[in-house]
Amino acid sequence: MGERSMRQECIQAITAASKRTLTSAEIQGIEDRIVKNMRHLARNDPTSWRSLSESERMQRAGHMAAEALEREATLKKRRVALTIAARQRLDNFIAGYKGKGGKLEALNRKIAFHADGKAPFLSVESRTKATRDYALSQLDELFSAIDPRFFQLFEDKQWIRDLVYEMRGQDTGNVRAKKGAEAWKNVSELLRRRFNDAGGDIGHLEDWGMPQYHSMEKVGKATQSDWVGFVIGKLDRNKYVKENGELMSDKDVADFLGHAYKTIATGGMNKLGDSGRRLSGARANRGNAERQIHFKDAEGYIAYQQRFGEKSMWDILVNHLDGISKDIALVETYGPNPDHVFRSLLDELAAKTADETPSRTGKIKKLKNKTEDLYNFIAGKTQPVANPHIARWADHVRNWLVASRLGSALISSLSDNGTMYLTAKVNNLPMAQLLRNQLAAMNPANKDEIRFARGASLAMETLLGSVNRWATDNMGPSPSRWVANAVMRASGLSAWSDAHKRPTVLP
Numbered sequence: 197m198g199e200r201s202m203r204q205e206c207i208q209a210i211t212a213a214s215k216r217t218l219t220s221a222e223i224q225g226i227e228d229r230i231v232k233n234m235r236h237l238a239r240n241d242p243t244s245w246r247s248l249s250e251s252e253r254m255q256r257a258g259h260m261a262a263e264a265l266e267r268e269a270t271l272k273k274r275r276v277a278l279t280i281a282a283r284q285r286l287d288n289f290i291a292g293y294k295g296k297g298g299k300l301e302a303l304n305r306k307i308a309f310h311a312d313g314k315a316p317f318l319s320v321e322s323r324t325k326a327t328r329d330y331a332l333s334q335l336d337e338l339f340s341a342i343d344p345r346f347f348q349l350f351e352d353k354q355w356i357r358d359l360v361y362e363m364r365g366q367d368t369g370n371v372r373a374k375k376g377a378e379a380w381k382n383v384s385e386l387l388r389r390r391f392n393d394a395g396g397d398i399g400h401l402e403d404w405g406m407p408q409y410h411s412m413e414k415v416g417k418a419t420q421s422d423w424v425g426f427v428i429g430k431l432d433r434n435k436y437v438k439e440n441g442e443l444m445s446d447k448d449v450a451d452f453l454g455h456a457y458k459t460i461a462t463g464g465m466n467k468l469g470d471s472g473r474r475l476s477g478a479r480a481n482r483g484n485a486e487r488q489i490h491f492k493d494a495e496g497y498i499a500y501q502q503r504f505g506e507k508s509m510w511d512i513l514v515n516h517l518d519g520i521s522k523d524i525a526l527v528e529t530y531g532p533n534p535d536h537v538f539r540s541l542l543d544e545l546a547a548k549t550a551d552e553t554p555s556r557t558g559k560i561k562k563l564k565n566k567t568e569d570l571y572n573f574i575a576g577k578t579q580p581v582a583n584p585h586i587a588r589w590a591d592h593v594r595n596w597l598v599a600s601r602l603g604s605a606l607i608s609s610l611s612d613n614g615t616m617y618l619t620a621k622v623n624n625l626p627m628a629q630l631l632r633n634q635l636a637a638m639n640p641a642n643k644d645e646i647r648f649a650r651g652a653s654l655a656m657e658t659l660l661g662s663v664n665r666w667a668t669d670n671m672g673p674s675p676s677r678w679v680a681n682a683v684m685r686a687s688g689l690s691a692w693s694d695a696h697k698r699p700t701v702l703p
Contacts, residue, residue, distance in 0.1 A: 233257040234439035245441035282531035323525035338376040395532030430496030
């Protein structure tokens with residue numbers, strides 16, 4: 197079938213299914229839409245798909261495309277309304293700011309948290325942290341499944357493997373691991389729905405177990421043929437089909453993976469714009485692309501992470517929660533296309549402020565650049581790591597400084613009692629109850645109190661530090677991080693700090 201006749205048949209199929217004339221914008225890319233739908237239908241039911249004639253396949257793919265066009269049109273209108281509402285909220289927040297620096301400073305404070313309390317609104321950073329901490333507070337079953345030992349410095353490797361298997365839908369007979377995997381699934385779905393409520397477009401994947409991580413350095417050290425050869429045997433080949441329902445050949449899948457290799461090995465530099473920052477469309481469209489690497493089982497996933505990953509399992513999970521929490525915060529603050537709204541608002545406020553006070557043009561330009569850099573950092577629009585060796589060295593230095601200089605930090609934190617007593621007084625908490633709460637919080641055997649505190653999103657920083665480890669034969673982090681964490685726990689600082697965060701709010 198020629199290219200022209202193929203395109204015309206696609207248009208006719210969608211027009212017949214939608215029962216209306218397509219717009220010029222809808223006609224653009226129509227062949228890609230039909231081909232994508234054909235692959236989706238073939239992958240879901242290959243036997244039935246192979247029995248259909250070419251005309252029947254075109255009709256089904258066209259009907260699916262017509263439904264998608266209707267959904268996209270509705271979503272587009274909804275996003276316009278959400279953008280207008282977000283801009284109105286931002287204008288009100290900025291107009292209500294009375295601090296030094298004017299409206300441009302208000303926009304800056306809308307991005308990052310400032311401890312002086314002068315901003316009458318929630319920043320993107322604070323909203324991100326609140327969303328992430330709430331998600332973590334719902335994962336108690338996941339924490340319990342790890343069963344940490346010896347002051348949470350070591351973890352049972354079998355429990356962790358069971359958890360990964362359960363997350364991938366493979367039964368291990370481990371009830372706690374199964375509950376942990378179910379908790380993760382529920383939280384992921386909760387965040388997906390919240391993101392979509394703000395104008396996002398993330399579809400639901402039934403077979404999705406847990407996020408993946410690829411080390412740019414490790415993948416880059418391997419040749420493309422070595423990486424593709426290692427990965428291709430661990431894939432679920434049923435996910436890689438042609439439009440006619442036939443499975444892709446090894447050559448087709450290898451070519452497909454070759455493009456993924458280039459993106460991973462370059463850290464996304466093959467997708468950078470002229471400014472050196474990653475190209476992206478509307479933030480609300482993040483996550484709606486089909487996953488390209490589908491591992492067939494947990495064993496293949498673990499084997500890949502051991503060889504081409506450098507983060508612990510907890511790093512991967514928490515980074516996923518951080519990422520989607522950040523996306524949620526951005527679309528809830530700036531609307532479905534936060535980049536466009538932010539930059540239009542930044543340019544408008546900078547021009548207006550400079551016009552009102554020409555003598556401060558230099559300072560205004562400096563604040564504008566600072567605000568834009570801050571937004572790019574929060575939004576993840578940064579360049580890839582230039583030198584992984586220097587980055588790892590800096591990480592080791594930081595951990596060494598923590599281990600060597602903060603061992604006696606507990607002594608300097610004894611003055612925290614004064615702040616805790618003042619907070620208890622503000623909350624009308626009797627001193628006797630405060631003391632009981634403090635003693636209960638310092639009791640490591642009191643699982644109920646720890647579970648309640650996690651449910652209230654208290655002391656999450658210590659929790660993240662305590663669970664971000666895997667044994668070195670898995671996806672282990674650097675030994676220096678383990679040493680730094682061991683010093684903090686051995687000194688009692690972690691337990692002391694947590695015990696002063698919980699008593700003033702727990703009953």
